[in-house]
Amino acid sequence: xxxxxxxxxxxxxxxxxxxxxxxxxxxxxxxxxxxxxxxxxxxxxxxxxxxxxxxxxxxxxxxxxxxxxxxxxxxxxxxxxxxxxxxxxxxxxxxxxxxxxxxxxxxxxxxxxxxxxxxxxxxxxxxxxxxxxxxxxxxxxxxxxxxxxxxxxxxxxxxxxxxxxxx
Numbered sequence: 001x002x003x004x005x006x007x008x009x010x011x012x013x014x015x016x017x018x019x020x021x022x023x024x025x026x027x028x029x030x031x032x033x034x035x036x037x038x039x040x041x042x043x044x045x046x047x048x049x050x051x052x053x054x055x056x057x058x059x060x061x062x063x064x065x066x067x068x069x070x071x072x073x074x075x076x077x078x079x080x081x082x083x084x085x086x087x088x089x090x091x092x093x094x095x096x097x098x099x100x101x102x103x104x105x106x107x108x109x110x111x112x113x114x115x116x117x118x119x120x121x122x123x124x125x126x127x128x129x130x131x132x133x134x135x136x137x138x139x140x141x142x143x144x145x146x147x148x149x150x151x152x153x154x155x156x157x158x159x160x161x162x163x164x165x166x167x
Contacts, residue, residue: 040149044070047120047147051137054128058138063145063163068102073111073148073160080113080158081150087115087158095162103144105167110136114159120147123159141165 044065052062072095079085089111096109112133117123127133136142142163151157 040070040074040147043120043149044147047124048145050120050124051145054124055138060138060140061143063142065146066103066144066164067146069099069144069162069164070146070148072098073146073162074150075148076111076113077148077150077158077160080115080160081152081156083152087113089113096164099162099164103164103166106164107167108139108141108163108165110139110142110163112136112161116156117159118157127161136161136163139163 048063048065055062076085076091076095080087085091092111095111096106099109100106112127114123114126117126124137127137143166145161145163148160148162149157
C-alpha cells in the first residue's frame with residue numbers, strides 16, 4: 001500500500017512543473033550577497049520519495065514531510081548561503097528547541113548538512129556514503145523530516161535535512 005502511494009506521488013511529481021531556483025532578495029541580503037531561493041516544496045517531495053524508498057528497502061518506516069521542519073531547515077541553509085553562519089551545525093540545539101516548541105512532544109532531533117551537490121540524487125548518494133549521515137537517514141526512531149535548500153550568489157547550494165521523532 002505504501003509503495004503504491006509513493007508511486008502515485010512520484011508520477012504526480014514527474015508531471016508537475018515550476019521547479020528551480022529564483023532569486024529572492026530579503027532584508028538580510030545586499031546586492032552583492034543575494035541568495036537564490038528554491039521551489040523547496042517540490043524538491044522536498046521528490047527528495048522524500050528517494051529517502052523513503054531507501055528506508056522502505058531496509059524495512060524502516062517512511063518519514064513524513066512537515067512544513068515547519070522545512071521552514072527551520074531552510075532558515076539554516078539560507079544563513080549558510082549568505083555566509084552569516086559558517087557551514088556546519090552551529091545553532092543545532094536552538095533549531096531543535098524551535099521544533100520542539102512548535103511540534104510538541106519531540107523525543108529525538110537530528111540534522112545533516114551538505115554543500116555544492118547539484119541535485120537531490122547526488123545529495124542523497126553523498127550522504128549515504130558518509131556513515132554519520134547514513135545513520136541519521138536510517139534512524140528508525142525518526143518520524144518526520146524536511147529539507148531546507150538555499151543557493152548563494154556564486155551558485156553553491158546549501159542543504160539542511162532535519163529529522164524529528166514526534167510522539
